[in-house]
Amino acid sequence: MLIHISFCLWEGGDEGVKKGSLKTLVRVQDLTPEKADQLIWLRARVHTSRAKGKQCFLVLRQQQFNVQALVAVGDRASKQMVKFAANITKESIVDVEALVRKVEQKIESCSQQDVELHIERIFVISQAEPRLPLQLEDAVRADGEGEEEGRATVNQDTRLDNRVIDLRTTTSQAIFRLQSGVCQLFRDTLTKKGFVEIQTPKIISAASEGGANVFTVSYFKTSAYLAQSPQLYKQMCICADFDKVFCVGPVFRAEDSNTHRHLTEFVGLDIEMAFNYHYHEVIDSITDTMVQIFKGLRDNFQTEIQTVNKQFPSEPFKFLEPTLRLEFTEAVAMLREAGVEMGDEDDLSTPNEKLLGRLVKEKYDTDFYVLDKYPLAVRPFYTMPDPSNPKYSNSYDMFMRGEEILSGAQRIHDAQLLTERALHHQIDLEKIKAYIDSFRYGAPPHGGGGIGLERVCMLYLGLHNVRQTSMFPRDPKRLTP
Amino acid sequence: MLIHISFCLWEGGDEGVKKGSLKTLVRVQDLTPEKADQLIWLRARVHTSRAKGKQCFLVLRQQQFNVQALVAVGDRASKQMVKFAANITKESIVDVEALVRKVEQKIESCSQQDVELHIERIFVISQAEPRLPLQLEDAVRADGEGEEEGRATVNQDTRLDNRVIDLRTTTSQAIFRLQSGVCQLFRDTLTKKGFVEIQTPKIISAASEGGANVFTVSYFKTSAYLAQSPQLYKQMCICADFDKVFCVGPVFRAEDSNTHRHLTEFVGLDIEMAFNYHYHEVIDSITDTMVQIFKGLRDNFQTEIQTVNKQFPSEPFKFLEPTLRLEFTEAVAMLREAGVEMGDEDDLSTPNEKLLGRLVKEKYDTDFYVLDKYPLAVRPFYTMPDPSNPKYSNSYDMFMRGEEILSGAQRIHDAQLLTERALHHQIDLEKIKAYIDSFRYGAPPHGGGGIGLERVCMLYLGLHNVRQTSMFPRDPKRLTP
Numbered sequence: 001m002l003i004h005i006s007f008c009l010w011e012g013g014d015e016g017v018k019k020g021s022l023k024t025l026v027r028v029q030d031l032t033p034e035k036a037d038q039l040i041w042l043r044a045r046v047h048t049s050r051a052k053g054k055q056c057f058l059v060l061r062q063q064q065f066n067v068q069a070l071v072a073v074g075d076r077a078s079k080q081m082v083k084f085a086a087n088i089t090k091e092s093i094v095d096v097e098a099l100v101r102k103v104e105q106k107i108e109s110c111s112q113q114d115v116e117l118h119i120e121r122i123f124v125i126s127q128a129e130p131r132l133p134l135q136l137e138d139a140v141r142a143d144g145e146g147e148e149e150g151r152a153t154v155n156q157d158t159r160l161d162n163r164v165i166d167l168r169t170t171t172s173q174a175i176f177r178l179q180s181g182v183c184q185l186f187r188d189t190l191t192k193k194g195f196v197e198i199q200t201p202k203i204i205s206a207a208s209e210g211g212a213n214v215f216t217v218s219y220f221k222t223s224a225y226l227a228q229s230p231q232l233y234k235q236m237c238i239c240a241d242f243d244k245v246f247c248v249g250p251v252f253r254a255e256d257s258n259t260h261r262h263l264t265e266f267v268g269l270d271i272e273m274a275f276n277y278h279y280h281e282v283i284d285s286i287t288d289t290m291v292q293i294f295k296g297l298r299d300n301f302q303t304e305i306q307t308v309n310k311q312f313p314s315e316p317f318k319f320l321e322p323t324l325r326l327e328f329t330e331a332v333a334m335l336r337e338a339g340v341e342m343g344d345e346d347d348l349s350t351p352n353e354k355l356l357g358r359l360v361k362e363k364y365d366t367d368f369y370v371l372d373k374y375p376l377a378v379r380p381f382y383t384m385p386d387p388s389n390p391k392y393s394n395s396y397d398m399f400m401r402g403e404e405i406l407s408g409a410q411r412i413h414d415a416q417l418l419t420e421r422a423l424h425h426q427i428d429l430e431k432i433k434a435y436i437d438s439f440r441y442g443a444p445p446h447g448g449g450g451i452g453l454e455r456v457c458m459l460y461l462g463l464h465n466v467r468q469t470s471m472f473p474r475d476p477k478r479l480t481p
Numbered sequence: 482m483l484i485h486i487s488f489c490l491w492e493g494g495d496e497g498v499k500k501g502s503l504k505t506l507v508r509v510q511d512l513t514p515e516k517a518d519q520l521i522w523l524r525a526r527v528h529t530s531r532a533k534g535k536q537c538f539l540v541l542r543q544q545q546f547n548v549q550a551l552v553a554v555g556d557r558a559s560k561q562m563v564k565f566a567a568n569i570t571k572e573s574i575v576d577v578e579a580l581v582r583k584v585e586q587k588i589e590s591c592s593q594q595d596v597e598l599h600i601e602r603i604f605v606i607s608q609a610e611p612r613l614p615l616q617l618e619d620a621v622r623a624d625g626e627g628e629e630e631g632r633a634t635v636n637q638d639t640r641l642d643n644r645v646i647d648l649r650t651t652t653s654q655a656i657f658r659l660q661s662g663v664c665q666l667f668r669d670t671l672t673k674k675g676f677v678e679i680q681t682p683k684i685i686s687a688a689s690e691g692g693a694n695v696f697t698v699s700y701f702k703t704s705a706y707l708a709q710s711p712q713l714y715k716q717m718c719i720c721a722d723f724d725k726v727f728c729v730g731p732v733f734r735a736e737d738s739n740t741h742r743h744l745t746e747f748v749g750l751d752i753e754m755a756f757n758y759h760y761h762e763v764i765d766s767i768t769d770t771m772v773q774i775f776k777g778l779r780d781n782f783q784t785e786i787q788t789v790n791k792q793f794p795s796e797p798f799k800f801l802e803p804t805l806r807l808e809f810t811e812a813v814a815m816l817r818e819a820g821v822e823m824g825d826e827d828d829l830s831t832p833n834e835k836l837l838g839r840l841v842k843e844k845y846d847t848d849f850y851v852l853d854k855y856p857l858a859v860r861p862f863y864t865m866p867d868p869s870n871p872k873y874s875n876s877y878d879m880f881m882r883g884e885e886i887l888s889g890a891q892r893i894h895d896a897q898l899l900t901e902r903a904l905h906h907q908i909d910l911e912k913i914k915a916y917i918d919s920f921r922y923g924a925p926p927h928g929g930g931g932i933g934l935e936r937v938c939m940l941y942l943g944l945h946n947v948r949q950t951s952m953f954p955r956d957p958k959r960l961t962p
């Protein structure tokens with residue numbers, strides 16, 4: 001039988017279900033020698049197709065798994081059927097009925113190396129247009145590999161313009177399955193520690209961290225802003241006795257930065273908690289959460305890590321237990337020793353952060369560490385000053401492979417001191433009145449931090465552009481797809 | 482000893498930690514008769530305070546737990562100390578050292594009924610201003626109860642204007658802990674079913690569901706919109722072979738609706754999945770997920786449910802297994818039988834939805850059901866028409882206690898049909914080009930739905946305003962706090 005049934009699903013679906021006549025579909029990853037000589041049904045994409053005389057070889061794909069399939073003129077298939085199969089466009093979705101056969105020689109090019117399918121019936125479920133905007137095999141080719149062999153690779157804009165196809169590659173599938181894992185590990189670890197998940201508003205009446213870099217929204221007859229972080233709201237939850245909270249959600253930065261690590265919209269993994277005696281209790285909670293994420297990825301996502309490494313080789317991610325914590329002044333000393341000139345209260349430039357990452361890796365053999373006690377002058381107004389040295393603050397950044405992934409601090413929990421610091425930063429008090437008022441009715445000492453999800457994924461995997469770890473990235477020049 | 486040490490935490494914290502001289506703080510809920518005659522340290526809020534001669538009775542609170550405490554002139558406490566304690570403002574945070582004592586008569590007004598604390602030392606960690614904008618005891622009073630006894634209740638705007646204090650009530654603490662549970666149950670159930678979590682952009686270049694009700698954002702030198710749902714993106718993930726996806730995130734509706742159930746920003750729990758033969762596979766996945774949430778809440782959040790019920794009494798939430806599924810035409814027949822006049826292809830009005838909910842409850846004894854096969858005319862352009870009757874569609878809503886909590890459908894997965902339907906709805910094709918193009922390179926049949934988190938929590942708990950289940954609600958008139 002040879003029917004083109006792109007729309008069978010909704011045309012005849014109901015009756016098929018009622019009659020119970022529908023076949024069970026197997027998954028590609030379950031096609032192993034145990035299924036040899038069984039007649040099975042499968043739905044998959046046509047990954048490649050190659051006709052050769054009276055035969056047509058197909059590779060059928062489901063996500064990161066694929067299997068070789070064969071239509072050959074004989075008892076079960078006519079010449080027309082072979083021709084039909086050979087003409088099915090790449091990336092079309094097909095249903096096939098096929099006999100599973102063990103093969104003598106491993107099929108190195110497929111994930112299912114020990115079997116192939118002998119197709120008896122084939123139906124087109126959804127046909128792809130014949131010209132694809134990019135080829136999947138080009139999109140997974142390692143940088144450099146293409147050039148040497150004169151083969152094509154795909155540039156980033158072509159990938160992102162055609163993201164739906166680019167996301168089908170084994171590399172993309174692995175990246176975003178791992179990203180899903182990071183979120184789950186983050187939440188599960190914090191839930192076990194007694195944190196409560198909160199949902200904070202993204203449309204806000206005043207810029208949360210001063211007026212710069214904020215997107216404006218028309219809000220009925222007035223204007224509003226998009227939250228640059230859940231900062232003020234997660235602190236208000238602490239004042240509201242939730243004790244330890246986390247949230248996962250979009251944050252928006254109207255920065256005209258066209259770099260490998262900036263997005264205008266990214267996913268923030270945010271933490272805030274009351275502590276008992278010292279803000280290092282907060283650092284310990286966050287670093288332990290990160291370590292649980294690193295361990296979870298290492299132990300449960302090894303296939304995904306190796307898949308990404310095939311296209312983008314990198315060293316395994318190293319971390320220490322307990323996490324290394326350096327003070328800002330130590331970092332400045334290390335950098336000066338390496339020839340960098342900088343003032344005591346200067347912030348770290350991006351190149352200096354990277355250099356410091358290399359120095360720390362050499363000295364301590366870790367890709368993850370905390371830098372504590374930043375100069376007060378370079379931190380937001382709500383940062384708690386260091387009680388023993390007012391030039392510094394109880395604040396910290398965390399780094400992966402020499403790039404910042406988290407910024408955090410003990411926060412000021414006294415309305416009067418907060419007012420003073422806001423005035424010092426020339427912030428309009430009227431605009432943050434609700435925030436400051438939150439601290440007037442008893443507020444526990446607390447601290448927290450915000451983590452960039454895309455950066456964590458990029459740096460853990462040793463990738464070099466944050467757009468690779470954002471499904472549909474937004475930057476000053478990209479709003480689509 | 483009698484010291485006011487609001488700022489001890491960051492002034493002397495470091496040294497205390499280094500010296501290891503800090504006390505372990507116990508939790509209020511752990512104050513049981515087993516701790517009798519132990520000297521403990523505790524950090525808590527002063528919930529109430531009442532001086533009586535040489536004694537001062539305090540109620541100390543941590544979230545939903547509280548305990549009675551006593552400062553009495555004697556060996557351990559001076560007259561001055563009793564006076565000091567009596568003057569501590571309500572809602573201040575204090576550290577106390579106290580002896581745990583069993584009581585002979587249960588203290589009915591506290592969660593810890595079998596013990597009280599005999600305070601030996603008390604320190605103010607953070608002092609509340611003496612005038613609170615609302616009283617917690619008024620804020621948890623049941624509607625009506627106040628009026629009868631001439632006591633105050635707190636109106637909704639006062640609550641929301643002072644949300645940080647309103648969120649401290651036992652009722653609010655219970656609501657948002659349960660909400661956190663809904664998110665966790667949603668994700669855990671879907672993860673077990675093989676769904677992948679995705680993150681979709683909120684800033685988009687074109688209104689996702691037609692031009693109406695969308696917020697505009699200034700985006701550098703151009704304009705953009707806030708996503709009214711992750712609809713187009715979750716479908717694109719299906720086209721990108723993620724097979725089954727979910728996401729949890731904010732959705733934005735610029736509707737000028739000032740009702741008990743509309744917010745301009747709410748949290749969407751979204752699902753999308755490829756199916757094999759029939760879109761009822763999707764309905765089954767979603768209803769089973771809802772049932773797992775209902776069971777998880779019933780089994781793990783009974784304390785929270787009962788806490789909320791104390792202030793807002795309601796019938797326990799009822800559901801069937803498998804979930805009841807009615808067709809739209811059946812619903813119209815039931816409504817007509819009850820005297821409602823409506824056309825076959827009219828959408829249900831809100832009052833008719835509620836009436837239908839009551840009729841269904843009477844007939845089937847369930848607060849949760851699916852209404853399937855809506856008229857095509859009342860659904861979005863991407864909805865798959867019913868193959869056997871073009872006036873209807875493969876779409877459905879789900880209801881809790883007679884109010885809609887989910888809208889979903891099989892989606893059109895063919896670019897040509899999608900183009901026709903978009904034109905029919907007078908949608909500018911240029912603006913949704915990336916979306917339509919996603920279906921040109923092979924797309925599996927698929928469907929899904931979007932659930933409103935705040936509505937699920939409101940209706941499960943039998944509450945009557947969605948602002949009660951949004952921490953910082955946004956509506957046409959409210960942008961703060």
